[in-house]
Amino acid sequence: MSNPSAEDEVVELCSDLIRIDTTNPGDHSGPGERKAAEYVADxxxxxxxxxxxxxxxSKRSSLVVRIEGTDPQRDALLIHGHLDVVPAQKEDWTRDPFGGEIADGCVWGRGAVDMKDMDAMILAVMRERLRQGRRPERDIVLAFLADEEAGGKWGAHWLVDKHPELFEGCTEAVGEVGGFSLTLPxxxxxxxxxxxxxxxxxxxLTARGTAGHGSMVHRDNAVTALAAAVQRLGDHAFPIQLTKTVRAFLEQVCDATGIEFDPADAEKIVENLGPMRRMIGATLRNTLNPTVLEAGxxxxxxxxxxxxQVDGRFLPGHEEEFFATVDELLGEHVSREFIHHDIAVETEWDGPLVAAMGAALRAHDPQARPVPYTLSGGTDAKSFATLGMKCYGFAPLKLPKDLDFSGMFHGVDERVPLDGLRFGVRVLDHFLDHV
Structure with a gap:
């Protein structure tokens, strides 16, 4: 019997991976990634x-393997994905979040877009290429990682710190949250x-005061001090600051739509992006969002x-002023400590790898206009950038115009179109032929 093609296999691989529960609550209480890592290894x-x-x-498992290229003089390329997913409440979903069901032209389940779809595409493409004896010119390092959904401390960060030799020679990296389509009006x-x-x-954030009886006049109240600080943080609007990547993206949107680029009215440009405006809008400025309160x-x-607890995100090049603003807003009675702190990253929109990504997209969608953008969240690219790699998000998907793709990330009824998966396989295969 002949082997299935990558396009035929990718759907089954994605569904299988979704059915392996790798929920990461952030405290090692979940099932861990071991079972998924063993599946990938097999x-x-x-x-x-x-x-x-x-x-x-014991709950955090990553997998790494190097595929030797035909030209030992060339630098290596890292292709990485993560195996863990955020929690999902079954009762909130239309379909079982860990069922990997195929329905309505999609694979459904937690991780369908974040990011077991890309894991499946990597597996499908590499399996087909190796079965056919199609070795890359440059070494390819594959990494399927633990703990990304909790900041990567026990996954990418740990590997970079403890096993940097695994990534020897890697000058560029390709990972998640990029290469997807956005159809404009x-x-x-x-x-x-x-x-x-x-x-x-x-x-x-911690406020300290004097404990006492609730019936008495009490000016030194930790709850009041904290509540006031949280209110200031939540109400604060950082100014718009267009980094080079955000500006380049907005210029491309204006060129594609015929809108005049006005850097003073960037938010108006973003309004043309439909549901994606939530993600892109968050890249116009630093942000602060209170998320947890505990007292009494x-x-x-x-x-x-x-x-x-507060979720803060800062733009590349603006970390120092971000924390200066945070400390001013907190005031003297509230202290802060990090639950997790990681760098902003930014790389250039040029060079052979960028050209190869664009060419691969256009080869399979002649209408494709590849554009650079800034992710409002974070990925394992932060870890690999510390090794000097130029990092890109490139998990290609051609998506229906009406799909709220950004809403799929950590959302209910997460799903990925079957046609999108197959498109991604074709694009990745073409990309690997030209890197």
């Missing part, structure tokens, strides 16, 4: 590779390739302390 071993699984913790189709992402500052244990007891 699939790669079937085509002659010898992948190795690395455990930073005039039917122009942009393909957003990530060349930058905001920095991350998950912070724990009884209605008539004033607690000695109160705690909040």
């Amino acid at each position: 699939k790669l071993a079937e085509v002659g590779l010898e992948p190795k699984i690395y455990e930073s913790h 005039n039917d122009e189709r942009l393909y957003l390739i990530e060349t930058a992402e905001k920095g991350l500052a998950w912070m724990r 244990y009884k209605a008539n007891v004033i607690p000695q302390s109160a705690v909040a």
